[in-house]
Every structure is written in C-alpha cells, then in structure tokens.
Amino acid sequence: MDKLLEIRNLxxxxxxxxxxxxxxxxxxAVDRVSFDIEKNTVFGLxxxxxxxxxxxxxxxxxxxxxxSGDVCFAGAMLEGLSGKELRSYxxxxxxxxxxxxxALNPKLKVGASLEEGLINLGVQKRERLxxxxxxxxxxxxxxxxxxxxxxxxxxxxxxxxxxxxxxTMQPDFxxxxxxxxxxxxxxxxxxxxLLLDLKERLSLxxxxxxxxxxxxxxxxxxxxxxxxxxxxxxxxxxxxMNQPVHPYTLRLFSASPTLHGTLExxxxxxxxxxxxxxxxxxxxxxxxxxxxxxxxxxEPELRDIGEGHLVACIHSKPSYDRPPA
Amino acid sequence: MKLLxxxxxxxxxxxxxxxxxxxxxxxxxxxxxxxxxxxxAGMDATEEAIEAIRIKLGTDxxxxxxxxxxxxxxxxxxxxxxxxxxxxxxxxxxxxxxxTLSLAVLGILISIVIAIPLGVISAVKRWSAWDYAGMAxxxxxxxxxxxxxxxxxxxxxxxxxxxxxxxxxxxxxxxILPAISLGIARAAIILRLTRASMIEELSKExxxxxxxxGLTERMVKYKHALKNALLPVITITGIQLGYMLGGAxxxxxxxxxxxxxxxxxxxxxxxxxxxxQGGVVFVAIIFSLINFTVDILYSVLNPxxxxx
Amino acid sequence: MVKSxxxxxxxxxxxxxxxxxxQLLQVWxxxxxFELERGTARALRGIDLTVETGEIHGLxxxxxxxxxxxxxxxxxxxxxxxxxxxxGQILYKGSDLLKLSETERRRIRGREIxxxxxxxxxxxxxxxxxxxxxxxxxxxxxxxxxxxxxxxAQELLxxxxxxxxxxxxxxYPHELSGGMKQRMMIAMAVCCDPSILIADEPTTALxxxxxxxxxxxxxxxxxRFAMxxxxxxxxxxxxxxxSDRVSVIYAGKIVESADxxxxxxxxLHPYTQLxxxxxxxxxxxxxxxxxxxxxxxxxEHIPEGCAFHPRCPLAEKICSQEVPATAEHAGGHTAxxxxxxxxxxxx
Numbered sequence: 015m016d017k018l019l020e021i022r023n024l025x026x027x028x029x030x031x032x033x034x035x036x037x038x039x040x041x042x043a044v045d046r047v048s049f050d051i052e053k054n055t056v057f058g059l060x061x062x063x064x065x066x067x068x069x070x071x072x073x074x075x076x077x078x079x080x081x082s083g084d085v086c087f088a089g090a091m092l093e094g095l096s097g098k099e100l101r102s103y104x105x106x107x108x109x110x111x112x113x114x115x116x117a118l119n120p121k122l123k124v125g126a127s128l129e130e131g132l133i134n135l136g137v138q139k140r141e142r143l144x145x146x147x148x149x150x151x152x153x154x155x156x157x158x159x160x161x162x163x164x165x166x167x168x169x170x171x172x173x174x175x176x177x178x179x180x181x182t183m184q185p186d187f188x189x190x191x192x193x194x195x196x197x198x199x200x201x202x203x204x205x206x207x208l209l210l211d212l213k214e215r216l217s218l219x220x221x222x223x224x225x226x227x228x229x230x231x232x233x234x235x236x237x238x239x240x241x242x243x244x245x246x247x248x249x250x251x252x253x254x255m256n257q258p259v260h261p262y263t264l265r266l267f268s269a270s271p272t273l274h275g276t277l278e279x280x281x282x283x284x285x286x287x288x289x290x291x292x293x294x295x296x297x298x299x300x301x302x303x304x305x306x307x308x309x310x311x312x313e314p315e316l317r318d319i320g321e322g323h324l325v326a327c328i329h330s331k332p333s334y335d336r337p338p339a
Numbered sequence: 340m341k342l343l344x345x346x347x348x349x350x351x352x353x354x355x356x357x358x359x360x361x362x363x364x365x366x367x368x369x370x371x372x373x374x375x376x377x378x379x380a381g382m383d384a385t386e387e388a389i390e391a392i393r394i395k396l397g398t399d400x401x402x403x404x405x406x407x408x409x410x411x412x413x414x415x416x417x418x419x420x421x422x423x424x425x426x427x428x429x430x431x432x433x434x435x436x437x438x439t440l441s442l443a444v445l446g447i448l449i450s451i452v453i454a455i456p457l458g459v460i461s462a463v464k465r466w467s468a469w470d471y472a473g474m475a476x477x478x479x480x481x482x483x484x485x486x487x488x489x490x491x492x493x494x495x496x497x498x499x500x501x502x503x504x505x506x507x508x509x510x511x512x513x514x515i516l517p518a519i520s521l522g523i524a525r526a527a528i529i530l531r532l533t534r535a536s537m538i539e540e541l542s543k544e545x546x547x548x549x550x551x552x553g554l555t556e557r558m559v560k561y562k563h564a565l566k567n568a569l570l571p572v573i574t575i576t577g578i579q580l581g582y583m584l585g586g587a588x589x590x591x592x593x594x595x596x597x598x599x600x601x602x603x604x605x606x607x608x609x610x611x612x613x614x615x616q617g618g619v620v621f622v623a624i625i626f627s628l629i630n631f632t633v634d635i636l637y638s639v640l641n642p643x644x645x646x647x
Numbered sequence: 648m649v650k651s652x653x654x655x656x657x658x659x660x661x662x663x664x665x666x667x668x669x670q671l672l673q674v675w676x677x678x679x680x681f682e683l684e685r686g687t688a689r690a691l692r693g694i695d696l697t698v699e700t701g702e703i704h705g706l707x708x709x710x711x712x713x714x715x716x717x718x719x720x721x722x723x724x725x726x727x728x729x730x731x732x733x734x735g736q737i738l739y740k741g742s743d744l745l746k747l748s749e750t751e752r753r754r755i756r757g758r759e760i761x762x763x764x765x766x767x768x769x770x771x772x773x774x775x776x777x778x779x780x781x782x783x784x785x786x787x788x789x790x791x792x793x794x795x796x797x798x799x800a801q802e803l804l805x806x807x808x809x810x811x812x813x814x815x816x817x818x819y820p821h822e823l824s825g826g827m828k829q830r831m832m833i834a835m836a837v838c839c840d841p842s843i844l845i846a847d848e849p850t851t852a853l854x855x856x857x858x859x860x861x862x863x864x865x866x867x868x869x870x871r872f873a874m875x876x877x878x879x880x881x882x883x884x885x886x887x888x889x890s891d892r893v894s895v896i897y898a899g900k901i902v903e904s905a906d907x908x909x910x911x912x913x914x915l916h917p918y919t920q921l922x923x924x925x926x927x928x929x930x931x932x933x934x935x936x937x938x939x940x941x942x943x944x945x946x947e948h949i950p951e952g953c954a955f956h957p958r959c960p961l962a963e964k965i966c967s968q969e970v971p972a973t974a975e976h977a978g979g980h981t982a983x984x985x986x987x988x989x990x991x992x993x994x
C-alpha cells in the first residue's frame with residue numbers, strides 16, 4: 015500500500031513572548047510525533063483540547079512550520095523545498111476547519127471565495143467558473159447560488175462550501191479539523207456522508223481530527239490517541255476499539271457518552287490537580303491510576319504490542335477489562 | 340505579588356517614556372531653524388551679547404555634549420532660568436502649579452458628578468426622558484467651544500448677576516466658573532462613554548446569570564454590571580485629568596488665571612526657550628504619572644489585567 | 648388516542664393546578680412567540696413537560712428547536728416584548744409561575760429553581776470575587792449572616808470537588824480552569840437548596856473527561872439535595888447517560904416523550920428514529936449514516952400540519968394538513984405523529 019504522508023519525530027515548540035520567558039524551556043505543543051497515512055484511508059487523530067492535534071495538522075501543512083522533524087508527502091520531504099516547489103505540494107494538501115464562519119470571507123460572494131485559489135494558480139476565467147460550479151454541485155449546493163454571500167447560508171451549507179473550496183484545488187489530501195463539531199446533529203450526518211462519498215469519488219486521503227471518539231471510530235481506518243503533545247496509542251480502528259491499552263485511552267472510552275451507557279453517581283470525584291511533573295517521567299503519570307515508581311523515572315516509548323498496535327506505556331499488556339465494542 | 344510585578348513593569352515604562360520625551364524635546368528645539376540666541380538677543384544686539392547668550396544657553400557646545408547635559412538637567416529637574424524673568428524655570432512652574440492642579444481637580448470632580456450618574460441612568464433607562472436629556476447634554480457639551488462657554492458663564496454669572504468674581508485668583512470661589520467651563524466639555528465625553536459601557540455590560544451573559552440567581556434589579560445593575568462598566572470610564576477620566584493638568588490654556592486665558600497654561604503660552608510668545616523646554620517635559624512627566632496611576636488603579640479593579 | 652382527564656387524574660396529573668406533590672414542575676401547553684421585524688417567530692407551540700423530584704428529565708433538541716426558550720420561560724427571564732406568552736401554564740409546586748408578580752418570581756429564581764449555563768467564562772461576572780457571587784445569594788434568599796454565608800460558600804465549593812477552597816473563595820472566576828468554573832457555577836446554583844435545577848447545555852463546551860466529572864457531580868447533587876433536574880442538550884448520547892426520562896423537541900413542539908430506555912430502544916416518532924440512526928459510532932463503521940434531508944425550519948416559517956413533514960420519509964397528505972395530536976402509548980410513552988403504527992422507518 016502506498017504511503018501518502020509520512021511524519022517522523024515532528025516537534026513544534028512555542029516560546030514565551032517576554033525576554034524572561036525565553037530563558038525558560040519552550041513549551042512543546044507537539045513532542046516527537048510519528049505516523050504514516052496510507053493513500054485512500056482515513057487517519058483519525060483523537061484527543062482533548064490542548065493535546066496538540068490541531069498544532070500537528072498546522073505543522074504538516076506548514077501553516078506553522080514545525081520546529082523539527084520530517085514531513086514527507088508523496089515521497090517528497092517538504093523541509094528542503096523551495097518556495098515554488100512547496101506551493102505545488104501544498105496545493106495538494108488542503109484543510110477544512112471547525113468554524114465555517116471564520117473560514118469564509120463575509121465580504122466575498124461564495125463563488126469568488128472558491129475562485130481565489132484558482133486565480134493564484136493562474137487558471138483562466140472560463141475554467142475557473144466551470145470548476146467552481148462543479149465543486150458546488152459535488153457538495154450539494156446549487157451552482158446558481160454562487161453569487162450569494164456566506165451569511166445567506168446555513169451553518170451546514172457554509173461548511174459544505176468550505177469543503178468545496180478545499181476541493182477546487184484538486185487535492186489528494188484533506189485535513190479535517192473538527193469539521194462537524196459546530197453543526198447540528200442532523201446536519202452532521204449529512205456532512206459526514208458527503209465526506210465519505212467524496213473520498214470514494216475523488217480518491218482522497220483524510221486526516222480526521224476530533225475530540226469525539228465515536229465519530230473518529232466511525233470514520234477512521236487507523237486511529238492515534240494524543241495526550242500532551244504525544245501519541246500515546248496508535249493502531250487500526252479495530253485494535254483501538256476492541257483492545258484499548260493505554261490508561262488514557264481507557265479513560266477517554268469510559269468518559270465518552272454512548273447511546274448505551276448509563277452514568278452512575280459513584281465515588282466522589284475530586285477535580286484532578288495537576289501533579290508536578292517529574293522531568294523524565296510519563297506525561298500521563300499525574301492522572302494515571304496504574305502508575306508506579308518506574309513511571310516517574312522514564313518516559314515510555316511507543317512500543318509495538320502486536321500487528322502494528324503501538325502503545326506508550328511501560329505497563330502495556332493488552333487489557334481485557336473492557337468488553338469488545 | 341502579581342500586582343508588584345505589574346507595577347514595576349509599568350514604572351519601567353514610565354521612566355522610558357520620560358526619557359524619550361526629553362530626547363524628542365531636545366532635538367525638536369534644535370531642529371527649528373534659526374539661532375535661538377539671535378532671537379533672544381534681538382535684532383540689534385552686538386556680537387558679544389549674542390555670544391554671551393549662546394554661552395548661557397549652552398548652544399556653543401557640540402550637540403552630543405549639549406544632549407547629555409540636557410539629560411542630566413532633566414534628571415535633576417533643573418531647567419535653567421527663564422530668559423525673560425530670570426527666575427528658575429522650575430520655580431515658576433511650581434508657583435503656578437497649585438492653581439492649575441486645583442482647577443483640574445475641581446473640573447474633573449464636576450465632570451464625574453455630572454457625567455457618571457447621568458450616563459448610568461441613560462443606559463439603565465434607555466429611550467426614556469433621562470436618556471434623551473443625557474444624550475442632548477452630551478452632544479451640546481461636545482459641540483460648545485470651551486472659551487465660548489467660559490465667556491458666557493462670566494457674562495451671566497459674573498457680570499449680569501454678579502455672583503462670581505470676574506477675575507483674580509485668591510480663593511476657591513475664583514475657580515468655580517472656570518472649573519465648570521472646563522468640566523462640562525469633559526463631562527460630555529465621559530457621559531457618552533459611561534452610557535455605552537453600561538449598555539454593553541448589561542447585554543452580557545453574566546447579567547443573565549445574575550438575574551437567574553434571583554438578585555434584585557438593583558443588585559444586577561449596580562453591583563454586577565456597573566463595576567465592569569466603570570473600568571474604561573476610569574481610564575478615560577484619568578487621561579482627561581492629565582490634559583487638564585497640562586494647563587487648560589484657553590480656560591486660564593478667559594478667566595485670567597495665573598496658572599501653568601498662561602505661563603507656557605506667554606513663554607511661547609516670548610521665545611523663552613528654557614521655559615518652553617522645561618514646560619513640555621514637566622507636562623509630559625505629569626501626564627505619564629497619571630497614566631501610570633490609572634494603569635495601577637485599573638489593575639486593582641480589574642484583576643484579569645494583572646496576569647499580563 | 649388522547650388520554651382522558653380521568654386517566655390523567657388517576658396518574659396524578661391535573662389540568663387545574665392541583666398537581667401531585669411529586670410533580671415539581673409541570674409545563675402545560677406553553678405557547679411562546681417572538682415579534683420580530685421579519686415576522687412572528689413561533690418558538691414554542693404548546694409544549695407539555697414535567698419534572699419530578701429526584702428525576703432527571705432530558706430535553707433533547709437541535710438548535711432552534713425551542714429548548715433554550717423553554718428554560719428561559721420557566722425562569723421567568725423572557726423579555727416580554729418582543730416575546731409573547733400566548734397561552735399555557737408553568738406550575739411549580741402547584742402555583743402558576745406565569746401568574747405571579749415579578750417580585751414573587753424573583754424570589755423563586757435561584758432559591759427554588761436554579762440554572763446552570765453553558766459557557767461559564769461568559770456567564771460568570773469577572774469583576775466579583777468567587778465567594779461574593781455565592782454569598783450574595785445566601786444573604787439575599789436565606790437571609791444568612793455574612794460570616795455564616797462565607798462558611799457555607801466554602802462548604803459548597805468543597806462539595807463540588809474544588810481544591811483550595813479558601814483561596815478560590817477570595818479569588819476571581821478567571822483564575823479557575825474551565826472545569827473548575829463550571830463547578831463553581833454549579834455550587835452557585837445549588838447554594839440555596841433549590842428544588843429544581845435547569846442545566847442548559849452545561850457540558851457542551853467541556854472536554855470529554857471534564858464532562859464526565861460534571862455529569863457525575865450533577866447526579867450526586869441530585870441525590871443529595873433531592874432535586875428535579877431539567878437537563879437540556881443537543882447531545883443524544885449525553886442525554887442517554889444521565890436522564891431518567893427524555894423528551895424530544897422539534898420546532899417548538901415536543902414530538903416524543905418517554906422513559907429513557909423506551910425512547911432509545913423503541914422510538915416511535917420518525918424524527919427520533921432518524922436522529923438515532925444518524926449518530927455515528929464504531930458499530931456503524933462501513934455503513935452510511937441515515938440522513939435527515941433538509942434542515943430545522945426557522946421559527947418564522949414553520950410548515951403547516953406536522954412541522955417535520957417536509958423532511959419525513961413517511962409523510963403523507965394528512966401530515967401537511969393536520970397537526971398531529973400527542974397520543975399516549977404504552978408505559979407513559981407519548982408521541983405526536985400520524986403515521987405511528989401505520990408506517991415505519993427501516994434502518
């Protein structure tokens with residue numbers, strides 16, 4: 015199988031702004047993240063706010079270039095490329111964000127928004143209009159609406175338009191960062207189905223980012239769970255759903271509401287106070303109920319526990335506590 | 340603790356501002372074409388007299404030297420002597436300062452007393468008679484030139500109906516009319532801001548929470564919303580005070596008050612360079628100090644700022 | 648099949664205000680509209696809702712369905728122009744809140760019926776200390792002395808699981824994390840021991856693990872204070888996890904209402920069924936989700952007859968002509984649809 019995207023040891027650091035902060039160590043939003051995405055698959059990145067998943071996507075697309083690490087797209091390393099070469103690769107990687115309101119210029123007619131990228135590529139007017147109409151149809155918006163303004167559309171329609179805009183560039187790879195979180199439940203299903211249809215029709219590859227485990231499990235072929243900038247568990251969807259191993263993954267599972275679960279008001283739950291981090295220990299140790307002394311000394315590496323199922327926990331034996339999904 | 344760190348940072352900025360102002364003043368005066376000594380001495384002065392004046396002013400020395408001398412003088416608040424009267428510049432300034440200070444403080448008090456309650460009521464009782472009155476006052480207040488107001492006040496309340504003295508500066512009575520004249524214009528601005536700020540706060544979500552908690556309307560408006568609404572008002576009020584302290588020149592002129600404004604104005608007409616220099620720096624320092632105080636006050640009242 | 652008044656009386660409901668003491672809150676036929684420039688928006692078109700002591704009643708609906716207007720109306724916070732209460736009753740322990748004076752309603756707000764809102768950062772006053780925001784309620788509603796109130800406020804903060812309560816009491820909301828702010832909001836809501844808690848999307852803005860903690864907290868407090876909870880959300884899974892009874896609201900009307908298990912396992916209304924089919928989870932992998940075409944109608948343009956009919960795969964002529972009555976089915980399961988028993992959605 016072809017690998018469309020190969021990420022190795024991606025690191026993104028942010029520095030404090032004042033002169034004083036610079037002397038302290040920088041904040042690592044993404045800490046040595048590595049994964050591959052095969053062509054025509056959906057790779058799901060799941061984690062809670064602050065785990066670094068959005069930063070990863072921005073680093074891959076070089077919207078915020080990574081501090082270090084390799085991003086290899088269709089066999090080409092993006093790091094050493096010239097401006098022109100980089101642009102031609104970036105055209106093939108597009109992104110759809112969470113908030114369609116922020117993504118669309120309210121002063122531009124929708125058709126004009128879609129044309130912008132094409133103008134930059136030097137595409138002629140007639141072909142531009144054709145492509146814009148084609149894309150709008152593809153996402154289920156009537157092409158005659160291309161002279162309307164964003165505020166004239168509903169939330170779900172705006173999100174479709176954002177997807178159409180991404181597609182006008184004829185990408186191979188689409189990053190979808192919480193694309194349906196702001197939408198109503200009944201609209202979410204429409205957009206999700208649309209994304210799946212488009213993937214089939216246009217042979218697309220997706221990086222799907224979300225905090226919603228159920229949604230990620232539905233869409234993805236492969237899943238990576240992120241916590242504090244690191245991948246703590248990664249594997250095929252079957253592996254992750256049937257045999258989650260990492261304590262954080264298990265916590266995410268038990269916390270994610272499902273249509274079958276019932277919450278019990280069990281033990282008293284204290285607000286978790288962040289434990290002072292030992293510099294070398296496991297980043298999850300502070301909240302882990304399985305930790306022991308060795309967890310505070312050594313940072314666990316991602317280990318293959320069988321058939322490509324990777325876990326970063328020194329206690330990683332497959333757990334049979336959770337019944338198979 | 341955070342407050343101290345914040346305060347010391349602001350202090351640093353204050354000192355930096357004063358330094359920059361001093362530098363700018365120095366160079367601006369030097370850039371003006373013409374030899375200051377010549378201007379001071381007059382057209383018919385002899386060469387020796389001019390040279391003597393140059394030495395006195397220090398303009399015979401190289402620029403760099405003059406600059407550092409100047410900075411050193413600023414630090415010691417020594418701005419030399421007035422060319423016209425021979426008195427120390429700072430002496431003159433401090434003679435006049437109390438009057439201007441009183442005027443400014445009185446003016447601001449009048450502003451606040453008029454503007455804030457009226458602004459709050461305007462916001463709370465929108466589209467009522469109070470609101471229209473407030474808005475009208477604000478419009479008129481901003482449109483009226485303060486010298487016109489000053490003259491009218493004198494005309495009506497000092498000439499036609501002799502309640503207040505026409506000129507002079509012995510007691511507080513002499514300050515009332517000028518303070519009103521000064522205060523009205525500022526009040527207009529403060530009122531608009533208070534009204535807008537209060538309206539904005541009343542539309543915020545925490546006000547919904549306050550009502551949902553069953554608090555009385557009075558508590559919702561005056562305990563919850565007002566506190567937030569006043570913050571920007573305080574900042575603006577502080578800045579207004581700064582302007583006033585600079586010497587409300589026109590007002591002092593109209594009312595013949597021997598304050599800072601008249602001092603500097605006279606100095607400008609008379610090309611009294613040391614006085615002008617000293618005056619500008621002094622005003623800048625006062626203004627910066629006020630800004631500094633306002634910042635600190637603001638951060639005491641709005642705890643979120645301290646995190647910066 | 649509409650329930651007769653006799654049947655209703657037997658089961659403890661009544662139309663004339665003498666409710667069963669267990670039924671804390673009874674909303675009857677509430678109809679609310681808004682006069683806007685672009686027309687009249689019919690936000691609620693005659694809804695019925697009850698909350699019993701110790702019960703968590705989940706109200707599920709998408710945006711624009713009327714769920715927030717419901718909670719605002721119960722709290723008496725509806726801005727009466729442009730809003731208009733056309734008819735209906737809101738019975739709290741037997742008295743109709745709509746007939747009370749503003750002063751009487753104010754006394755009930757916070758004291759008997761409390762609300763927790765969605766985004767605590769926006770819904771908490773940034774200029775007042777945390778302690779003050781709680782003690783003011785205690786002093787006002789319960790006439791507590793300041794010192795005692797401060798003590799009680801600290802106890803409440805501990806009750807909701809906050810650490811360092813002394814420091815938090817004298818601090819400000821912005822010093823707290825998102826989860827802690829929500830806990831504080833909850834502490835504020837329950838401080839006067841209310842009988843009813845309205846939770847309006849309380850966990851929507853929170854991460855999943857935080858959400859779990861807050862939901863558990865609500866459950867614990869429900870037990871401790873024997874409250875009835877009206878839990879409003881658009882998230883069906885969350886509603887499933889926490890509710891005893893569930894009502895589904897669409898375009899200002901309750902289309903279905905039942906015990907939690909009945910509603911989720913045997914949904915009667917096509918909207919409910921389609922919603923459940925359209926929610927993605929791991930088990931549906933490889934299949935397309937069932938999609939509800941179109942979107943929720945604007946409150947100014949609600950379709951004739953059954954508001955859902957333009958989107959409903961089961962719709963027939965009668966659906967566009969007659970508003971379906973709310974009928975009772977087995978086990979207290981109510982639904983409003985002409986096609987129940989005649990046609991089914993096949994998944």
